[in-house]
Amino acid sequence: MAEIIENSNAKVHILVDEKLGGIKREYVEVDRKAEVDEKIVIVEKNDFEGYENGDVFTVDRDFHSEMDFVESDVAASHGNDNGAIYHDEYHVLEPTDIVHINGQRYEMVDREGEVGDKVIHVYKGESNGIVRDVRKAGDDGVDVDTYEDEGELYSGFYHGYYCVLVPLDKEKTFENKHNVYKELKNLIHNELGISRQDIQEMISNAVSNEVQKMSESGKLDRIAEEKIESLIEEGFRNGGRLLHGFKERVTQTVSDEVGKRIANVLNINVELKEEGN
CATH class of the missing domain: 2.30.30 (SH3 type barrels.)
Structure with missing residues (x-):
């Protein structure tokens, strides 16, 4: 039996679409007469038939212009050799443009x-x-x-x-990523026994080592020199007087630039989480 999604407008079935190489596709349930090659779902079976409500078939022969039924070979049973299904027994499953790939x-x-x-x-x-x-x-x-x-x-x-x-379903994708994050956090804390303080110490040590390497190689001096010269030029444009807060701006700018380079080297991606998460 197919997976079914209920919504306010129609009942949606998720079925394998052979015409798309077996990819799952969403079909909408519609109350009308079926055509050849269309999929149908049994919604109100007649007595003594071999199929059940919810069964899905493909129409092989269409007799709606002459009789009150269609035929599906798969629906054939004892007493119903041709797989006849009356129009009042089924709904047509119309394919939508929505498919499911890797979840x-x-x-x-x-x-x-x-x-x-x-x-x-x-x-x-x-x-x-x-x-x-x-x-x-x-x-x-x-x-x-x-x-x-x-x-x-x-x-x-x-x-x-x-x-x-x-x-589609970006919210669902975000929720899945959040669940993965929680699982990873539980693994780190519970299984590996690594605390938040341990992680902070690891990052702190890595940053300290990187700053030391930058200082020894002269990179830190070059970064500071370039940014400070730029700020001085900007500051003296105001009548030859440094702008208010010049010292703080220099400190913050150099700190930001050093932080960017350290993050790039260590491949650190820091995201702010909402309060309470």
């Missing part, structure tokens, strides 16, 4: 891809469902990482043969 929801958008975009091949009759990142965009198409199709290697998609994948 992330994306909307398939029909536009030309740009460098860094994630794209999916959707052209009829080709290797649909191939997902790649755009490395280069041109007039005729986009270059992507190579892929193999029936023994031949390809390295791009023509415009019109793909859709751009626009990520």
